[in-house]
Every structure is written in structure tokens, then in C-alpha cells.
Amino acid sequence: MAEDLVLDTAIRDWVLIPLSVVMVLIGVLRYFVSKLMRSSQSPDAKIIKEGQVIIRARNLRAGANFIPPKSFRARRAYFSNEENGLLFVPKGQAQNAQAQMFSDPNMAMDMMKKNLSMIIPQTLTFAWVNFFFSGFVAAKIPFPLTQRFRSMLQNGIDLSTVDVSYVSSRSWYFLNLFGLRGLFSLILGEENATDDTQRMMQMSGFGFDPSKSLGAEKDGLDIVQHEWALPKFEQRAEAVLKKLVS
Amino acid sequence: MAGHDDSGASEKKSSEAINDLPTFNAENMQNNMRVIYYSRTFMSIIGGFIAGIWGFTSLMGFIFYFLIMAITSVGLTAKAGFTIHSYFDSWNRIILDGFLGGLMSFVLFWTFSYDIVHIF
Numbered sequence: 001m002a003e004d005l006v007l008d009t010a011i012r013d014w015v016l017i018p019l020s021v022v023m024v025l026i027g028v029l030r031y032f033v034s035k036l037m038r039s040s041q042s043p044d045a046k047i048i049k050e051g052q053v054i055i056r057a058r059n060l061r062a063g064a065n066f067i068p069p070k071s072f073r074a075r076r077a078y079f080s081n082e083e084n085g086l087l088f089v090p091k092g093q094a095q096n097a098q099a100q101m102f103s104d105p106n107m108a109m110d111m112m113k114k115n116l117s118m119i120i121p122q123t124l125t126f127a128w129v130n131f132f133f134s135g136f137v138a139a140k141i142p143f144p145l146t147q148r149f150r151s152m153l154q155n156g157i158d159l160s161t162v163d164v165s166y167v168s169s170r171s172w173y174f175l176n177l178f179g180l181r182g183l184f185s186l187i188l189g190e191e192n193a194t195d196d197t198q199r200m201m202q203m204s205g206f207g208f209d210p211s212k213s214l215g216a217e218k219d220g221l222d223i224v225q226h227e228w229a230l231p232k233f234e235q236r237a238e239a240v241l242k243k244l245v246s
Numbered sequence: 247m248a249g250h251d252d253s254g255a256s257e258k259k260s261s262e263a264i265n266d267l268p269t270f271n272a273e274n275m276q277n278n279m280r281v282i283y284y285s286r287t288f289m290s291i292i293g294g295f296i297a298g299i300w301g302f303t304s305l306m307g308f309i310f311y312f313l314i315m316a317i318t319s320v321g322l323t324a325k326a327g328f329t330i331h332s333y334f335d336s337w338n339r340i341i342l343d344g345f346l347g348g349l350m351s352f353v354l355f356w357t358f359s360y361d362i363v364h365i366f
Contacts, residue, residue, distance in 0.1 A: 012362060012366045139358075142303045142304065142357060143303060143307060176354065179355075181351070182290065182347070182351035183287075183291060183351060186287055
């Protein structure tokens with residue numbers, strides 16, 4: 001289609017490298033800012049308690065086969081009997097927790113802060129890139145692409161004769177935005193900003209309902225087939241000890 | 247002698263019984279998965295740089311990516327001492343998981359180093 005373009009080395013020194021470095025640094029900055037702004041709200045005792053109960057029930061379910069049948073039945077009754085089991089939720093209280101969460105202003109505030117710490121740097125960087133670097137080719141992707149990708153990769157260049165593998169600076173910004181996620185997870189550890197967004201997505205629908213998960217856990221515990229797995233462990237212990245002695 | 251034989255046999259039997267059990271610690275398992283994810287990301291970034299510096303284009307680069315991922319899988323298997331089942335619940339974990347997750351990072355760093363070295 002078009003022969004190779006000759007790009008000025010000044011573009012590399014003053015656009016490509018600075019843009020990438022700035023993207024990385026802004027990611028790091030955003031991580032630390034969101035870490036600073038994270039308010040440590042005092043959690044509700046009831047919700048914590050329900051969460052712990054769920055974890056205990058889950059542990060019981062996971063380790064069910066390692067305890068004798070009698071012990072398992074006793075524990076299951078403790079968790080899920082219909083009168084005063086820990087996982088039993090009375091009918092009337094189910095809506096209560098959700099309403100409480102809606103009325104809690106701290107939570108909405110926290111989410112808004114997280115949201116802002118995501119959106120503001122992105123808007124600023126995009127404006128910066130747009131203002132300084134718009135309208136020329138900054139990079140070239142080393143593999144051919146179809147015409148379909150032109151609007152994605154040559155955002156800001158209105159020429160139809162340039163080969164699609166050339167990338168405008170604005171699109172280089174977008175490539176960085178998506179591609180650096182892996183690097184951030186390496187240099188910032190597990191709980192970086194991108195993970196925060198996923199968590200926020202889950203929380204924002206108020207899909208987290210403790211009483212519902214209590215009920216689900218109770219059902220799960222009820223259908224566990226108990227089968228004691230350790231009748232032969234005495235023999236094994238004997239064998240190991242014999243080996244040690246001899 | 248007989249006692250020795252007996253203990254060996256019973257040990258074998260009971261160890262078979264143990265191997266039948268699905269004994270997993272979910273947290274450790276998740277940690278192993280995280281290690282796999284990290285090593286794949288790291289390898290894809292490094293591989294992207296290498297591919298760009300060597301000047302691979304189009305299909306060659308993607309073949310190189312798959313090669314890098316295969317090497318990573320083999321390396322992880324060697325790190326696990328070729329006994330996958332004491333660390334993971336299936337072979338898919340070590341071979342397939344996160345295979346395409348590093349592609350975006352790979353392409354980014356491939357483009358970056360290729361541009362810096364070759365096109366200007």
C-alpha cells in the first residue's frame with residue numbers, strides 16, 4: 001500500500017519514550033494516592049460476624065471428610081438447624097442489611113473517592129496527550145492489521161493512505177492504558193488499582209448480601225455427603241513410625 | 247525381613263488411599279496460581295522486549311510468544327519437580343492458564359522496543 005514512512009528520531013525521544021514513562025509513573029502515583037485516600041471505616045460488627053460464620057461453615061464443608069461422622073453431624077446441626085442454627089436466617093431480617101447498606105453514607109463516599117482516583121488521572125493524561133501530541137504518527141506495530149483497526153490505531157489521523165500498522169500517539173496512549181496492566185500487577189503487587197476497579201464493579205451493584213450468602217451456605221452444608229476418609233490413617237501412622245524406628 | 251516387607255506393603259496401600267483423597271488447601275492453591283500469573287506476565291514482558299530488539303515482525307513474533315509461553319510452562323513444571331499434582335489440581339493449570347493473558351503486555355513491549363530499535 002504505502003511505502004515505509006521515515007519517522008523523525010525526535011518523535012522517539014520526545015513522544016514515544018516520555019509517553020510510556022509518564023503512563024507508568026501515573027499508574028504508580030494513582031496506586032499510592034488511592035492507598036492514601038482509602039478511609040478505614042469501622043466495619044459493622046454484625047456483618048463481620050456473619051462473614052466469619054460463613055467462613056467457618058465453608059471450612060467445615062471443605063474438611064468434612066476428615067472428621068468422624070458423629071462429629072460432622074454435630075457440627076452440621078450447630079450450623080444449620082432450623083431453630084437456632086448459626087446459618088439460619090429469620091424471614092423478616094433479610095431485607096434489613098441491604099437497606100442499612102444503602103443508607104450508609106460512608107460507603108458511597110468511599111466508592112466515589114475510588115472512582116475519582118481512577119477517572120481524574122485518566123482524563124488529565126488524555127487531555128495532555130491530546131494537547132501536545134495529537135495528529136502525527138508515533139509508532140509502528142510490527143504486524144499487519146486489517147482496515148477495521150484503522151479507527152482504533154490511527155485515532156487522530158485522518159489519512160486513509162497510511163498503512164494501518166502505523167499508530168498515532170493518541171492510540172499509543174490507549175495501547176499503554178491496556179497493556180501496562182500486567183506490568184502494574186508485577187511492580188505494585190496484587191492489590192493494585194485495576195483490581196480495585198473490579199472489586200468496585202462487584203460492590204457497586206450492591207450484589208453483596210450477607211443474609212443471602214448465609215442461606216446459600218446453609219443449603220451447601222445440608223447436601224454434603226459425609227464419607228469419613230481416615231479409617232486407614234492408624235495403619236499409615238504405624239507404618240511411618242516403624243520406618244522411623246527401623 | 248518379613249516385618250519389613252509387611253510395613254512396606256501396608257505403607258504402599260495406605261499411601262494409595264491418601265493419594266485418592268482430594269486434599270487441597272485452597273489458599274496455597276491460589277498462591278500457586280498467582281505465582282503462575284506473575285511468571286507468565288514477567289516472561290511476556292521480557293519476551294516482548296527480546297522480540298522487539300531482534301526485530302521480529304508479524305507471524306514470527308506471535309510464534310515467539312507461544313514459544314516463550316511454552317518455555318514458561320516447562321520451567322514451571324520443572325520448578326514443581328515434575329510432580330504437578332502435588333501443587334495443582336490438573337495439568338490445565340500449568341499449561342493453559344493465563345496463556346493469552348500476557349498477550350497484551352507482550353504486544354505493547356514488542357511494539358515499544360521494535361519502534362525504538364528499528365523504525366526510526
